[in-house]
Amino acid sequence: MPETLTHKNTSESLKLFERACNVIPGGVNSPVRSFKSVESNPLFISKAKDAFIWDVDNNKYIDFVNSWGALIHGHAHEKVIIEIEKALAKGTSYGAPHENELELCELIVQSVPSIEKVRLVNSGTEAVMTALRLAKAYTKRNKIVKFSGCYHGHSDSVLSMSGSGFATFGIPSSPGVSKNTANETITLPYNELFSLELILNKYPNDIAAIIVEPVMANAGVIPPIKGYLESLRTIANKFHCLLIFDEVITGFRLSKGGAQEKFNVMPDLTTLGKIIGGGMPIGAVGGKKEIMDLLAPIGSVYQAGTLSGNPISVACGLATLKSIDKNTYTYLEETTNELCEEVSKLNDKLGANLTLNKTGSMFSLFFTKERVTSFEKAKLSNTKSFAQFFKLMLLNGIYLAPSQFEANFLSTAFSKEELTKTIEAYKNSITEMFK
Numbered sequence: 001m002p003e004t005l006t007h008k009n010t011s012e013s014l015k016l017f018e019r020a021c022n023v024i025p026g027g028v029n030s031p032v033r034s035f036k037s038v039e040s041n042p043l044f045i046s047k048a049k050d051a052f053i054w055d056v057d058n059n060k061y062i063d064f065v066n067s068w069g070a071l072i073h074g075h076a077h078e079k080v081i082i083e084i085e086k087a088l089a090k091g092t093s094y095g096a097p098h099e100n101e102l103e104l105c106e107l108i109v110q111s112v113p114s115i116e117k118v119r120l121v122n123s124g125t126e127a128v129m130t131a132l133r134l135a136k137a138y139t140k141r142n143k144i145v146k147f148s149g150c151y152h153g154h155s156d157s158v159l160s161m162s163g164s165g166f167a168t169f170g171i172p173s174s175p176g177v178s179k180n181t182a183n184e185t186i187t188l189p190y191n192e193l194f195s196l197e198l199i200l201n202k203y204p205n206d207i208a209a210i211i212v213e214p215v216m217a218n219a220g221v222i223p224p225i226k227g228y229l230e231s232l233r234t235i236a237n238k239f240h241c242l243l244i245f246d247e248v249i250t251g252f253r254l255s256k257g258g259a260q261e262k263f264n265v266m267p268d269l270t271t272l273g274k275i276i277g278g279g280m281p282i283g284a285v286g287g288k289k290e291i292m293d294l295l296a297p298i299g300s301v302y303q304a305g306t307l308s309g310n311p312i313s314v315a316c317g318l319a320t321l322k323s324i325d326k327n328t329y330t331y332l333e334e335t336t337n338e339l340c341e342e343v344s345k346l347n348d349k350l351g352a353n354l355t356l357n358k359t360g361s362m363f364s365l366f367f368t369k370e371r372v373t374s375f376e377k378a379k380l381s382n383t384k385s386f387a388q389f390f391k392l393m394l395l396n397g398i399y400l401a402p403s404q405f406e407a408n409f410l411s412t413a414f415s416k417e418e419l420t421k422t423i424e425a426y427k428n429s430i431t432e433m434f435k
């Protein structure tokens with residue numbers, strides 16, 4: 001029988017968490033980190049390198065969060081650290097244009113097929129907020145359509161029926177968002193077109209944009225059903241509203257051109273984040289020149305940011321993107337496929353009726369035997385079983401995303417050895433649960 005670990009010493013994390021709760025709401029600076037939904041206290045991390053993170057009690061884990069997808073090359077990649085150090089020697093912020101930010105923007109325009117112009121911001125939230133403002137200005141309409149389970153950051157107009165932390169804590173929408181704002185957002189089921197056609201026929205001249213995660217990752221991983229993204233494009237054209245792909249996660253994750261390249265469906269605007277900053281604060285909104293040129297100072301749609309294009313974030317992002325080579329996506333996809341195939345074999349062998357969804361190098365294990373094609377289906381998962389699974393994997397040295405409604409990510413730092421250890425840990429955990 002595999003060794004059943006009963007506990008790890010996490011006393012230093014607990015001390016820090018208790019201290020943190022005195023000065024930070026919930027003891028964390030972002031809700032999903034709280035481990036609340038997995039009935040645990042969060043681990044405080046002391047360092048990270050390649051595929052690993054260490055907590056303050058010096059427990060080592062294979063990391064599948066990778067800063068929520070930002071670290072495609074794992075932690076502290078030497079080529080990235082060197083570029084950050086070089087940038088640091090030249091100062092941390094100029095509040096003025098610099099060549100590296102131009103180079104990063106040129107690289108984004110060259111890589112993402114629908115982007116003709118791009119503006120750097122400081123987070124995915126800011127990127128989405130700006131994209132929606134642009135869409136409303138360009139179409140002179142005020143309503144937007146989003147999909148339940150998709151998460152687009154925490155700006156007011158997208159805080160309804162969201163995924164990520166909302167799904168994790170079962171929050172339908174957030175207090176503090178005015179009724180007027182909430183009424184301008186229509187939330188529909190993902191992977192379903194009937195209700196979308198209905199709403200657009202009901203409001204044929206009111207919808208400024210349809211915003212979607214082209215592959216949902218904030219309800220757990222939920223890929224688009226065949227033809228879905230193409231249909232969104234057709235419907236947006238028919239009703240003269242913009243199609244916005246929120247590629248904060250999928251951008252440079254699924255391919256250099258993101259989901260739009262992988263599925264060959266071109267949005268009007270794209271939001272990016274995470275990987276383009278390599279783990280430093282960043283976001284970007286890009287798209288057609290005629291829309292992007294509405295932004296000040298050339299146009300009158302205002303958007304600004306003290307640290308937009310920050311030299312350190314840009315150096316980190318540039319080094320990250322430049323370290324992506326022709327083998328990166330093949331390696332990530334093949335390694336993820338191998339891991340998921342082994343997990344599926346173990347599920348069959350151990351009679352674990354679970355659903356595994358994956359796209360590229362991101363995956364989620366749902367504690368339901370239902371096929372998960374929508375947020376509504378994802379919510380059928382047994383989150384208590386997920387919590388038990390999460391804790392068992394942690395005991396076995398695997399740090400998964402601490403929520404049933406999040407994605408797990410591989411990095412190029414993840415080697416055969418980590419693959420073997422992860423499969424062993426999975427076998428121990430699932431055996432313990434289904435014995």
Ligand code: KE4
Pocket residue numbers: 030031032033068122123124125126128151152153154164165213217218246247248249273274282283406
């Ligand atoms: P940020 O503002 O957190 O940089 O990006 C918001 C955002 C926008 N769009 C998508 C598709 C996203 O996934 C995100 C943020 N993702 C979550 C994880 N699912 C960030 C983790 C957190 O909230 O702490």
